[in-house]
Amino acid sequence: MVYEEKMITNGEPEDEEEDEEDLVDPLETMRQKCAETEHCVHTQARLEQCETRVNSRSATEEDCTEELFDFLHARDHCVSHKLFHSVK
Template sequence: MAEKIIPVVKADEGEEEEMVDPQKELRETCSQKPDAQNLWGKYQECTDRVSSRSKTTETCEEELIDYLHVLDKCVTKDLFKRLK
């Protein structure tokens, strides 16, 4: 009896449009900008320095946060314009 009350909706069997995450596209574009490249370089230098030491309390958290902050700031300018 419940089958008669609850409507059944079937998906259209036509070609589905490939879902693209606009944030990924924007992050890729923003990561190529000079300020993001500069901060990524600082993060890589820190990572190399920390990896070369056997005993250190240094982390690269600050460098990573700085990089992600610049990246996210760039992405948010256009992200919501692209969402459907």
Template sequence: MVFEEKMILNGEPEDDPLDTVRDKCAQAEHCIHTRAKLEDCESRVGSKSETAEDCTEELFDFLHARDHCGSTDLFSYIR
């Protein structure tokens, strides 16, 4: 509710801080490593016609690494 009130009073934010922090963290070394594992899995699964394998674990590993990296920086955007 508070966010909606701020939007009414201040208008739409130009840049979403969450997206900004996530984009920055996606370029960090650990995130690049987990993204590479995810892309390898996606290409492996995509090359097979039938497989029970999915890339859920790799996706969660990448999302966790990216969000963990950004968790400390995100609070600097709170006013």
């Protein structure tokens, strides 16, 4: 009888909840930190200026693809130097 009780309790999870930490993606953390650096802030400002300019016009063929890629490149360049030092 004791053997059967052990099998039942070992086979099913206990009712007690374990305290699990919420996992934080280090990539997202690094992206946020890098977006605050001087070069990234500058490229993000250029992107926002472009978006404001494009949204203020009703008929324009201009888009902000170049500015977006410049910002993403600057941010990811910063992340690439820092991220792999924190990965275990």
